[in-house]
Amino acid sequence: MVEMMKNRVFADIKVGDTATLERTCSMKDVELFGVATGDLNPTHYSAESAEKFAHHRKVVAHSMWGASLLSALLGNELPGPGTVYRSQDLDFKLPVEVGDTVIVSITVKEKIAPADVVFDCKAVNQRGEAVFTGRAQVIAPTETVSQPRMELQEVALRRRHHVFEDIITRCSDLAPISVAVCHPCDQVSLEGPVEAARLGLIDPILIGPESKIRSVAKEFGFDLTGLRIVDTAHSHESAERAVAMCRSGEAEALMKGSLHTDEMMHEVASRDKGLRTARRISHVFVMDVPTYPRTLLITDAAINIYPTLEDKADILQNAVELAHVLGVEVPKVAILSAVETVYPKINSTIEAAALCKMADRGQITGALLDGPLAFDNAISEEAAKIKKINSPVAGRADILLVPDLEAGNMLAKQLSYLAEADAAGIVLGARVPIVLTSRADSAKARLASCAVAVLFAHARRAKA
Structure with missing residues (x-):
């Protein structure tokens, strides 16, 4: 009525x-x-x-x-x-x-x-x-x-975006790192490293056809003064040269330009000339979600399509190490599935339980794990209480380990487009951190990706 x-x-x-x-x-x-x-x-x-x-x-x-x-x-x-x-x-x-x-x-x-x-x-x-x-x-x-009687619109309070600003600010006292920028031959891929250089985050080495790079810079008003350019004939050569410079130590990080991700990652994954280590290479999204009270890492949503249990252990360890670099001493990891109980017909629930036991046995270190957890009770304490899940991770996750690339990619993009989240991205598990940029990334997200790479490279220096 x-x-x-x-x-x-x-x-x-x-x-x-x-x-x-x-x-x-x-x-x-x-x-x-x-x-x-x-x-x-x-x-x-x-x-x-x-x-x-x-x-x-x-x-x-x-x-x-x-x-x-x-x-x-x-x-x-x-x-x-x-x-x-x-x-x-x-x-x-x-x-x-x-x-x-x-x-x-x-x-x-x-x-x-x-x-x-x-x-x-x-x-x-x-x-x-x-x-x-x-x-x-x-x-x-x-x-x-x-x-x-009128029904007013519901109003939800959201915290302001600040995660990326905090990450960039943390780099203010750090020396810039050398970054091999692979084939920056369009506006988006050239603007990111030029702006990061202007802010003192990185010393970019622009690797690609010099005439094309300078043409793009002239068209969009980018100042390349003082920036080194390594001339190449095409994108494949750009990938080879960029990876070689990272392998030799001439560059401390690698950044994707306007070439396709697969083309660059093919060189990265080369057994003889690439940047592989004993650890599985994986991608981590660093998410700034206004409706979530902490930085959220999502992995893997870009590299490993259907990761095995062994792959997931490496993917998880990569993300944990990044969380440490970002200042989370003991990150809480939610291993996602469709349900929060072990169900033999859903393989991701079996692997989630196995990963938790691997952490108990010291095969995965530096984090607090729980899983399987459905997305709602991984990020909502209220949902976890309703389902009577007694867990120090449920509702407070810092890292979401997804079942496969499809789930992770859809989750990250849903947060970006429906929850107004910002997403920075980095690839870990290689000899150097790798910045993967997208045409859809905001300028702030591209800078944040550079800043994450800077923090990671400096942390690696400190351990060396």
Whole structure:
């Protein structure tokens, strides 16, 4: 049944008429009010700031949050739709703490023709203590209105994108690393390394047809002053030269340009002239998801199509080492499947259980593993509680190990396009970190991928 809103016109309002509204203040209310008004007073958001600066020494709502409830009461109930504010005078008695229930009441004190109504206003908390008192004067509606109660859009709070900025900032005190940029012959693939060089992240070595590289730079206004260019005839030669420079130690990282990924990775994977190690090569997405409270790594979504159990152990170890470099001391790894129980007909659940036992036996180190876990209970504590999953990983995963490339690729792209996530990418398990860029990557994502490679290369230097 549709709930109706009906106002009270001036003629029908009597002195002594009352209306009340009850609302419990949540931290979300405080944050939404801050977003709407731009009030950044830290005592409303930080317990430490409140303890240090606030008279009450606790996180409290903005005083005007409580006062704004009066507007709702006047506009919704008495007089209701069509009401126009004239003035408001309040005396604030006590702050509203997060969790307090506020009961706001208004009483008609006076009517002033032709349409003004004066109200006594009061709000008390759940203990009956006065929060504020005062008066309000409004213009009451003169025509009766009856209409369905509106349903406002739901509002979800999201943290600001900051993961990539933090990663890039961490590189500010590090020396730039030499990066072999393989065939940067279009705007996107040349702009990334040029900008990264300008910011002092990398010393790029541009490997490709020099005339084409300079033509692209001229067309889009990129300054190549001071950048080394290694001239090649075609993309295949570019891949060979770039990989050779990384193999010899002349470059500490490899970056994909405008050639196809398979063409470059074919040279990387060469047994005789490539960059292979004893570890399986794999790709890791570093995701900045506004609706998730931590950096999220997804692996492998770009290299290994149908990885075996042995492959997954290497893929996982690569991601764990990257998490360490990014500052996560003991990353929580959720090994994903369609369900959170071991089910013999779903092979990924068997492999998830095996990987967890491998970690118990020290075959995978440096992380806390759990699996199989479905995606919902891997990233949502609420979902994990509903399904009665008792796990230190469930709902708090730092790394998602996917069953295969298809699942990982779809998951990463769904987060990017439906959850407005940013994604940086890096390939690990080779002799050097490899930056894989995409035409769809934002400029920030390309810089973040470079910064991740810089952090990883410096961490490798420290171990050498």
